[in-house]
Amino acid sequence: xxxxxxxxxxxxxxxxxxxxxxxxxxxxxxxxxxxxxxxxxxxxxxxxxxxxxxxxxxxxxxxxxxxxxxxxxxxxxxxxxxxxxxxxxxxxxxxxxxxxxxxxxxxxxxxxxxxxxxxxxxxxxxxxxxxxxxxxxxxxxxxxxxxxxxxxxxxxxxxxxxxxxxxxxxxxxxxxxxxxxxxxxxxxxxxxxxxxxxxxxxxxxxxxxxxxxxxxxxxxxxxxxxxxxxxxxxxxxxxxxxxxxxxxxxxxxxxxxxxxxxxxxxxxxxxxxxxxxxxxxxxx
Numbered sequence: 001x002x003x004x005x006x007x008x009x010x011x012x013x014x015x016x017x018x019x020x021x022x023x024x025x026x027x028x029x030x031x032x033x034x035x036x037x038x039x040x041x042x043x044x045x046x047x048x049x050x051x052x053x054x055x056x057x058x059x060x061x062x063x064x065x066x067x068x069x070x071x072x073x074x075x076x077x078x079x080x081x082x083x084x085x086x087x088x089x090x091x092x093x094x095x096x097x098x099x100x101x102x103x104x105x106x107x108x109x110x111x112x113x114x115x116x117x118x119x120x121x122x123x124x125x126x127x128x129x130x131x132x133x134x135x136x137x138x139x140x141x142x143x144x145x146x147x148x149x150x151x152x153x154x155x156x157x158x159x160x161x162x163x164x165x166x167x168x169x170x171x172x173x174x175x176x177x178x179x180x181x182x183x184x185x186x187x188x189x190x191x192x193x194x195x196x197x198x199x200x201x202x203x204x205x206x207x208x209x210x211x212x213x214x215x216x217x218x219x220x221x222x223x224x225x226x227x228x229x230x231x232x233x234x235x236x237x238x239x240x241x242x243x244x245x246x247x248x249x250x251x252x253x254x255x256x257x258x259x260x261x262x263x264x265x266x267x268x269x270x271x272x273x274x275x276x277x278x279x280x281x282x283x284x
Contacts (some may be wrong), residue, residue, distance in 0.1 A: 007134075017080075026048055032061035033244045035082035038152060039182030041068035041227070044202035044271050050260040054251050060244050067184070068151030076100060076230070079237030082245040085229045087200075088152035092228045101230035107259050109226040110270040112156055114217035115187070116196035124196075125216040131163035133217045138166040141175040144196035147186050148178025152225075157198045160222065187213075200205060200225055202271035227272070229253065252276070 012163060041047055042064060051062050065075060069086040076084040077100045086092060095101045114133055122142040124133035137144055138161075147154045157262065161168050168176045176241065177195070179186045183203040188198040191209050197214075199207075214216045216282070229249050234242040253276035261274040 016251070021029055029227060031059055031244075032063055033082040033241050033248055034063045034065060034080070035083045035085055035248070036065050036067070036075040037074060037085040038069055038087055039066050040087065040153070040200045041085065043184040044183060044200075044206045045266070046202065046264055046272060048262070049264045050170065051254070051258065053260050054248060054257070057256075058247055058251070060247060062248065068149040068154065070150030070155075073267055074216070076232050079232065079240065082232055082241045083229060084206075084232060087225055087227045089226055089228060091152075091155070092230060093204045096230060100233055100236055102233050104131055104228045104230050105249065106275050106277060107229045107252060108258075108274045108276070109199045109224065110272050111218065111225050112153065112195060112198055112223040113201050113215045115190070115199050115204060115213055116216050117194040118212055119194075120212045120216055122196070122215075124216075127217055128220060130217055130220040130222055131160050134160050134164060135164040138164065138168070138171070138175075138191050142170075143193050144168070145186055145190045145195045145197045146178045147183065147197075148180050149182070150253065152197060153183060154198060156223075156225070160198070163222070181267045205266045205269055205271055226275075231282065250257050 047064055053090045056062055065074070066073070067089045069091060072084060072086050073091055073095055075081050076095065084092070084095065086106065092101070092104045098106050113140060114130060122137045122140045124136050127133045146157055172178065181189070183199060184207065186197055187199055187203065187207050188209055188212055191211065191213050194212060229252065231242060231245050231249055232240045234240040258274035261272050262270065264271055
């Protein structure tokens with residue numbers, strides 16, 4: 001018997017013995033999906049509240065990458081997520097229109113608010129028009145902290161500055177500062193500076209460092225904040241876990257998931273209002 005054949009008789013059984021050990025963890029890892037989402041869904045505590053319910057029912061773990069909406073969409077476009085759940089409807093629709101997503105479905109909504117120091121140096125408190133409040137903040141050069149991260153909140157903020165006919169970039173580094181951070185960190189910066197900022201209500205309600213800060217402007221229809229969910233297109237990225245991803249989408253937009261979202265409260269206040277409906281429902 002040749003040396004090569006002797007080695008083969010020794011090596012092959014060892015490989016066969018070790019193969020299950022190598023495959024086992026990989027097979028176990030298949031029972032998870034990656035969701036690219038926003039810092040608001042994470043910072044508010046929503047995912048910590050609802051995901052254990054989904055995972056317990058389905059056995060599918062959910063790994064959340066919580067970043068700004070713009071970055072979350074880039075991750076999904078690159079195939080680095082199975083599901084996209086963010087809050088900038090125009091960008092979500094473009095994601096689907098460009099072929100990267102299968103379909104956008106409503107999940108829930110809350111609203112944006114303008115928060116700032118209780119002393120309210122720009123005197124914008126109680127104003128019904130958010131753009132008018134922004135215009136006054138700029139005119140008085142009161143400190144304002146922007147997320148500056150291309151998130152859904154940042155996009156909404158820029159739309160409000162545009163409606164106010166103010167170019168905040170011209171004041172960057174003076175009264176207007178960009179944190180380049182998520183919502184929680186931006187609120188902390190605003191509190192430290194006693195500055196105004198735009199926030200989503202969910203993160204604000206869960207935010208603990210409220211000393212000296214208050215909600216000053218709310219209720220403007222422009223501050224409506226809808227969240228959508230999209231399955232990343234498996235025809236573009238074949239490794240996408242489409243079946244498990246769709247299972248998550250069906251759950252979170254179904255009765256159980258919607259009830260879980262509606263039942264998430266802090267201090268008796270609901271952070272998000274569920275509003276999913278069947279994709280075939282075209283009624284207004």
